[in-house]
Amino acid sequence: MELNRLTIHELSDLLKEGKTTSVEITESVLKRIEAADERVNAYITVTKERALEMAESADRDIREGKTGGLTGIPVAVKDNMCTEGVTTTCGSHMLENFVPPYDATVVRKLKEAGAVVTGKTNLDEFAMGSSTETSYYGITRNPWDLERVPGGSSGGSAAAVASDECIAALGSDTGGSIRQPAAHCGTVGMKPTYGRVSRYGLVAFASSLDQIGPITKDVEDCAIMMNAIAGYDANEATSVPEQVSDYRDFVSRDIEGWTVGIPKEYFIDGIDPEVLSSVNNAIKTMEACGATCREISLPHTEYCVAIYYIIAPSEASSNLARYDGVRYGFRQKGEEDLLDMYKATRSAGFGAEVKRRIMIGTYALSSGYYDAYYKKASQVRMLLRNDFDEAFKTCDIILTPTTPTPAFTIGEKMDDPLRMYLSDIFTLSTNLAGVPGIAVPCGYTEKGLPLGVQFMASHFEEGKLIQAASAFERNAGFTKRRPEL
Amino acid sequence: MAHLARLNFSEGEKETYTSQLNEILMYMDILNKIDTSDVAPMTHAISLINAFRDDVNGESLGTDRSLANAPEEAGDCFKVPRVID
Numbered sequence: 001m002e003l004n005r006l007t008i009h010e011l012s013d014l015l016k017e018g019k020t021t022s023v024e025i026t027e028s029v030l031k032r033i034e035a036a037d038e039r040v041n042a043y044i045t046v047t048k049e050r051a052l053e054m055a056e057s058a059d060r061d062i063r064e065g066k067t068g069g070l071t072g073i074p075v076a077v078k079d080n081m082c083t084e085g086v087t088t089t090c091g092s093h094m095l096e097n098f099v100p101p102y103d104a105t106v107v108r109k110l111k112e113a114g115a116v117v118t119g120k121t122n123l124d125e126f127a128m129g130s131s132t133e134t135s136y137y138g139i140t141r142n143p144w145d146l147e148r149v150p151g152g153s154s155g156g157s158a159a160a161v162a163s164d165e166c167i168a169a170l171g172s173d174t175g176g177s178i179r180q181p182a183a184h185c186g187t188v189g190m191k192p193t194y195g196r197v198s199r200y201g202l203v204a205f206a207s208s209l210d211q212i213g214p215i216t217k218d219v220e221d222c223a224i225m226m227n228a229i230a231g232y233d234a235n236e237a238t239s240v241p242e243q244v245s246d247y248r249d250f251v252s253r254d255i256e257g258w259t260v261g262i263p264k265e266y267f268i269d270g271i272d273p274e275v276l277s278s279v280n281n282a283i284k285t286m287e288a289c290g291a292t293c294r295e296i297s298l299p300h301t302e303y304c305v306a307i308y309y310i311i312a313p314s315e316a317s318s319n320l321a322r323y324d325g326v327r328y329g330f331r332q333k334g335e336e337d338l339l340d341m342y343k344a345t346r347s348a349g350f351g352a353e354v355k356r357r358i359m360i361g362t363y364a365l366s367s368g369y370y371d372a373y374y375k376k377a378s379q380v381r382m383l384l385r386n387d388f389d390e391a392f393k394t395c396d397i398i399l400t401p402t403t404p405t406p407a408f409t410i411g412e413k414m415d416d417p418l419r420m421y422l423s424d425i426f427t428l429s430t431n432l433a434g435v436p437g438i439a440v441p442c443g444y445t446e447k448g449l450p451l452g453v454q455f456m457a458s459h460f461e462e463g464k465l466i467q468a469a470s471a472f473e474r475n476a477g478f479t480k481r482r483p484e485l
Numbered sequence: 486m487a488h489l490a491r492l493n494f495s496e497g498e499k500e501t502y503t504s505q506l507n508e509i510l511m512y513m514d515i516l517n518k519i520d521t522s523d524v525a526p527m528t529h530a531i532s533l534i535n536a537f538r539d540d541v542n543g544e545s546l547g548t549d550r551s552l553a554n555a556p557e558e559a560g561d562c563f564k565v566p567r568v569i570d
Contacts, residue, residue: 097554098554099553099554101546101550101551101553101554102546193531194530194531195530195531195533208528208529208530209530234538237536238529238531238533238536239536240531240533300519302515303515303516303519305512306512306513306515306516307516309509309512309513310513310516317490321491324491325556326555326556326563326565327551327554327555327563328554328555328556329554329556330556331556331557335566336566336567337566337567338565338566338567338568339491340566341565341566342491343491343492343493344493346490346491346492347492347493347494350492355490355492355494355502356502356505356506358490358492359486359487359490359492359502359506360506360509360510362486362489362490363486363506363510366486366489373513375526376516376517376521377513377516378526378527378528379521379524379525379526379527380516380519380521380524381526381527382524382525382526382527383519383521383524385527385530417505417509418505418508418509418512421509431530432530433530434529434530434531459531
């Protein structure tokens with residue numbers, strides 16, 4: 001049996017029954033990484049020795065009856081979350097040698113739940129991108145078709161889960177960076193409500209949008225990961241002190257009598273016909289589950305891309321000001337003046353897309369343009385949030401496509417930033433409104449590429465998302481495939 | 486603008502960036518279709534007020550660990566190029 005192919009809940013059962021050990025599971029994952037990662041490039045750093053030590057310690061815990069929700073399970077972490085003693089590069093030359101002195105809260109929580117951390121996964125530089133092509137450490141390829149992108153920015157995490165190079169992974173999502181790659185790689189990905197999961201130790205990109213969440217092989221695993229990472233953290237000022245449910249309780253419930261909103265603005269011209277037909281099938285599945293699907297309107301949808309690509313770069317330009325070559329990270333040598341050193345360091349340390357976004361943000365925040373761009377975008381963002389508040393008065397969840405097309409080919413959008421930005425068109429709104437969203441596999445194209453449907457719920461209703469996604473998963477009626485790799 | 490962002494660009498980069506940024510900023514103009522004169526800007530994704538904690542000393546990193554990632558250091562300080570002539 002190839003243990004690395006199983007889910008968290010399957011492996012946890014085997015561990016409990018004494019039928020396998022964490023060391024065996026971890027070794028099968030590490031073997032798979034050795035065999036496949038040369039082609040996929042999902043990982044920037046594999047922490048083999050540490051992983052085996054953690055697995056041995058997990059096996060001791062199991063023998064002593066001390067188990068948490070993830071005991072003995074190999075989990076990968078996106079390389080923008082701090083790991084004490086393990087390089088955290090953010091996909092950038094700027095942080096090539098950065099070794100954090102502490103663990104991000106989510107990493108600490110994974111360890112407390114007993115997880116085995118296998119390593120750090122690839123991402124678009126500073127999580128800015130939709131294809132994992134802008135990493136300083138090379139592109140990640142889609143396990144379903146190595147000529148295509150895995151999506152981004154958490155492309156390494158999604159590709160690692162899809163290729164069984166880990167059992168589950170953490171990603172971060174600022175405008176779709178968990179859900180879009182999850183959909184392109186045939187995995188489940190959730191962006192929780194803003195404030196639900198602590199970002200302490202996450203390298204900041206756009207602070208009013210960033211959220212950490214899981215990428216997993218099925219919905220039950222998503223619930224298990226959420227149980228491990230959700231909750232209040234005093235180290236994070238935007239962390240919300242609200243009660244967290246046991247998300248696993250929502251897994252087997254039905255959705256009889258629910259109302260599912262289908263926002264007409266998400267069914268635009270230019271959406272791929274195979275995506276459209278898979279989403280229409282998903283609507284039928286939800287109806288077969290006893291839910292009523294009805295058309296709703298989110299009237300400000302068409303402005304999402306414009307709002308997002310003002311707010312996110314503005315916040316990024318401010319957050320990335322800290323990379324000045326003084327306290328940590330890369331420094332360009334040979335400059336004799338401080339200001340010249342800053343400029344030389346930043347120009348050599350950042351890649352093209354990061355610099356583009358810093359420039360957009362600097363412009364949008366500069367005196368004289370602030371009102372026209374940043375303030376205007378924040379006002380329209382309020383209208384967008386109101387759309388969601390109105391919509392959730394009439395429906396339990398919202399169903400949309402996750403992406404307008406299946407995974408695109410490597411290089412296809414690299415020269416056209418605006419076209420790249422438009423690939424996030426269905427995922428940006430949840431970040432802007434702060435609501436949670438989940439991408440769930442909903443079928444395959446004729447060429448065998450996976451597709452994903454997205455569900456959204458109101459603030460702090462992750463349980464509802466798990467419930468809907470799980471009901472959908474049980475009843476979707478297509479056979480799950482694996483990438484041939 | 487590059488100076489404000491503390492970045493240098495070559496002539497070639499300047500050309501590419503100028504045309505790409507123009508295209509992107511022109512796209513942003515669609516926001517002007519909406520009247521927002523009565524709308525308060527959204528500053529938080531959720532309604533949080535203030536996050537206070539008790540004013541007590543916590544653990545801190547200490548000098549050695551704070552300096553561990555520094556590109557250059559001198560004694561207990563981060564070392565930078567000359568600031569004043």
